[in-house]
Amino acid sequence: MPGAVLLVVATGAALIVAFLLLFCIVAPLTSPKPLALSGAHVMVTGGSSGIGKSIAIECFKQGAFITLIARNESRLLEAKKEIEKFSVNDKQVVHFISVDISKDCAHVAKVLKQAQEKLGPVDMLVNCAGTSVNGKFEDIDGSKFEQLMAVNYLGSVYPTHAVITTMKERRMGRIVFVSSQAGQIGVFGYSAYSATKFALRGLAEALQMEVKPYNIYITVAYPPDTDTPGYAEESQTKLLETKLISEASSICHPDHVARIIVKDAIQGKFFSSVGADGHMLAILTSGMSPVSSIAEALEGVIFMGFFRFISLYFIASFDSIVRRCMVQKEKSEKTD
């Protein structure tokens, strides 16, 4: 008996010491001061459709001035009109620029400079323009890998490159990279897409370390499947395996996803995720990414091992989906 009591006391003491140590390590963490969106200039790439448009609306509702960036002018104009309905004061405006953000860094810098001359320096840049392709690795055309990396990765680098110097001079700013749950786990059919979304995470971590002393905060958002025009288009050619695996998480409304992204960006959180599964993935994949609060640090320390345990169940079930699909296909090929 005394042995057991001693063990409990020792474990308790060890836990308290560990907690105090952790507290000392993370205590100097000052959570960033929230960014006020009223009167701020928010620039949204991919702002003419889906999640990007919903993000622009959410910011506009909070009093921001908006610049939308995309290629198709008629869709940009439609989006501008839709967003303007949500104005909260008569000074607010929505500008738009038609440019391909994936092509020419110097050209992107030039047009973004013009936008900043109109509405003032960018306070928050949301890199949301993106595209996807679903298919087996060998069936995806080589040029498609290049195109996806250009739009999803370089298309986030170029606009960021265009605004970062001014942000550092002003010692303020927010930059959002819209990744995907497929940027946290590699999923069947997304070999080309996942890689571009993982790339954003590396960029974000390195950049965050550089710009934090300048009071600039980076947010990486990992949306689940979201009901948008882009999603509808991709669904038409989606592999059965991808569909079955994606059923592990539900489909979200873009307004819901946008509200969470904007809230997290305002608070300067490094991770932005949606729903219980999104939260679990964020903790599971947090690695050595920056922490923005003590609560977040503690949560990670306590739950990471447990979530790894749960993930084993999903890994096994995904494996069995892939095997089942293969057996089925081989059977149907034989009977043909």
Ligand SMILES: NC(=O)c1ccc[n+]([C@@H]2O[C@H](COP(=O)([O-])OP(=O)(O)OC[C@H]3O[C@@H](n4cnc5c(N)ncnc54)[C@H](OP(=O)(O)O)[C@@H]3O)[C@@H](O)[C@H]2O)c1
């Ligand atoms: N929907 C989902 O299920 C989901 C899930 C996870 C992550 N995401 C990510 O969230 C982001 C938004 O997705 P969404 O489904 O809302 O997209 P969407 O409805 O397909 O809209 C894409 C937006 O990006 C713009 N765009 C595409 N290529 C561009 C280029 N080269 N230059 C400039 N603008 C470009 C499009 O306008 P133009 O075509 O006129 O240029 C449009 O405004 C993407 O990065 C996507 O990967 C989406």
Ligand SMILES: *[C@@H]1O[C@H](CO)[C@@H](O)[C@H](O)[C@H]1NC(C)=O
């Ligand atoms: C732009 O979008 C509109 C509306 O979706 C479409 O009808 C038109 O063909 C598009 N233009 C180009 C150049 O893709």
